Amino acid sequence: xxxxxxxxxxxxxxxxxxxxxxxxxxxxxxxxxxxxxxxxxxxxxxxxxxxxxxxxxxxxxxxxx
Amino acid sequence: xxxxxxxxxxxxxxxxxxxxxxxxxxxxxxxxxxxxxxxxxxxxxxxxxxxxxxxxxxxxxxxxxxxxxxxxxxxxxxxxxxxxxxxxxxxxxxxxxxxxxxxxxxxxxxxxxxxxxxxxxxxxxxxxxxxxxxxxxxxxxxxxxxxxxxxxxxxxxxxxxxxxxxxxxxxxxxxxxxxxxxxxxxxxxxxxxxxxxxxxxxxxxxxxxxxxxxxxxxxxxxxxxxxxxxxxxxxxxxxxxxxxxxxxxxxxxxxxxxxxxxxxxxxxxxxxxxxxxxxxxxxxxxxxxxxxxxxxxxxxxxxxxxxxxxxxxxxxxxxxxxxxxxxxxxxxxxxxxxxxxxxxxxxxxxxxxxxxxxxxxxxxxxxxxxxxxxxxxxxxxxxxxxxxxxxxxxxxxxxxxxxxxxxxxxxxxxxxxxxxxxxxxxxxxx
Numbered sequence: 235x236x237x238x239x240x241x242x243x244x245x246x247x248x249x250x251x252x253x254x255x256x257x258x259x260x261x262x263x264x265x266x267x268x269x270x271x272x273x274x275x276x277x278x279x280x281x282x283x284x285x286x287x288x289x290x291x292x293x294x295x296x297x298x299x
Numbered sequence: 300x301x302x303x304x305x306x307x308x309x310x311x312x313x314x315x316x317x318x319x320x321x322x323x324x325x326x327x328x329x330x331x332x333x334x335x336x337x338x339x340x341x342x343x344x345x346x347x348x349x350x351x352x353x354x355x356x357x358x359x360x361x362x363x364x365x366x367x368x369x370x371x372x373x374x375x376x377x378x379x380x381x382x383x384x385x386x387x388x389x390x391x392x393x394x395x396x397x398x399x400x401x402x403x404x405x406x407x408x409x410x411x412x413x414x415x416x417x418x419x420x421x422x423x424x425x426x427x428x429x430x431x432x433x434x435x436x437x438x439x440x441x442x443x444x445x446x447x448x449x450x451x452x453x454x455x456x457x458x459x460x461x462x463x464x465x466x467x468x469x470x471x472x473x474x475x476x477x478x479x480x481x482x483x484x485x486x487x488x489x490x491x492x493x494x495x496x497x498x499x500x501x502x503x504x505x506x507x508x509x510x511x512x513x514x515x516x517x518x519x520x521x522x523x524x525x526x527x528x529x530x531x532x533x534x535x536x537x538x539x540x541x542x543x544x545x546x547x548x549x550x551x552x553x554x555x556x557x558x559x560x561x562x563x564x565x566x567x568x569x570x571x572x573x574x575x576x577x578x579x580x581x582x583x584x585x586x587x588x589x590x591x592x593x594x595x596x597x598x599x600x601x602x603x604x605x606x607x608x609x610x611x612x613x614x615x616x617x618x619x620x621x622x623x624x625x626x627x628x629x630x631x632x633x634x635x636x637x638x639x640x641x642x643x644x645x646x647x648x649x650x651x652x653x654x655x656x657x658x659x660x661x662x663x664x665x666x667x668x669x670x671x672x673x674x675x676x677x678x679x680x681x682x683x684x685x686x687x688x689x690x691x692x693x694x695x696x697x698x699x700x701x702x703x704x705x706x707x708x709x710x711x712x713x714x715x716x717x718x719x720x721x722x723x724x725x726x727x728x729x
Contacts, residue, residue, distance in 0.1 A: 240491060241677070242489040242679075243489060243636065243637035243638065243639065243640070243677060243678050243679050244487075244488070244489045244636040244637055244679050245489070246637070246638055247638070248638055263639065263643075263673050264642075264646075264670070264673070265638060265639070265642035265643070266638075267638040267639050267642075267677070269673070269677075296491070298491060
């Protein structure tokens, strides 16, 4: 099943944990907000992505099919 | 605006000395909505499909597809459907929705009822920013209740309430209008669910611009072939425009496919033209000369008609100097919810201001282009994307000015031709 990462921009506060935990798919912009790679999350990274979703202190990162 | 090729369908004929069509005038001019459409026996959505009726609030989404989405949302998720008429016109350069509500409110209400019948809604909200437009809409609802010939209006009862919103830029965004309709602050919301399936309080919600609804009301009367008698084959009908020319501003109604130069009239050669408003794109005068006002015509030059704002700057004005305060205004109008919008637009506004005043370096323009790429698509609403379109088109259309401004200011003073205050759009142009 294909999954994609979404950011709830109204919640995100630039803590940057997602970029620490999932550097393969998340970079930070000039102001510390995540730039998430487009498209499906590759299967081997789904576990890491779930971990990043759980770690977000603002609950701003979502993984949806 | 005597030169402009008016096609008065929605707005009263400029030749008639009528400012506002009350219910009697409305029925005299337009006649009642055919009863088979009022009852839902004939499906207005099919008609909308046949004339390719697109949303007139800016995004241009096909009305029929939206209505069918709400039907699907209702069938799959349940809940009582709701229609929200969006007359929240937060863009200071746009006045067409307020003019329409002020002068022809009953067409909007007819369209609202037709849309409600189409999706099976018994309830509707009319969200309006401008106070005069709001008074007109409220008066129109009152006129309908008092009317002595109710058979002309008979159809399913749709309980309609007028909701007042502040004239803020992002308050017109569809998710913000949905929030306003539910009594919440009118700021955009993040959602992975479509409004069609879960809008106001989770109910399937059809959000439609007031001009779109008025077009639906006109379509119901004219029928497909009558509606197609003006406009282009792919985009039949008319469109409302707010046109700003040096020294004057007006709301006009023209056929889709009208040449931009016909709308600009005999104002001399324009130096720069903004089409589609503050989320729209800039055209250099020579490109503007060959541009046609339709989705296809603007697509050909890379932009959209947006909510129908056209601004022509005189040759004596510098587009960078005129646009810089608008970019600052747009950055300030961010609802402040999304980081990339808050920080990115502020940075972009500062860079454009520096460029306009001749204090930017060569690196700043490269930075500006990079930031523009960074903020697009990263917000709960499309505000950052719209601002990026405005700024990128500015840099793209006027390369000579941009190159010059990297060394020094051009010396041209700001005319203040682009309004940045609500209500500044008509009458008091510098």
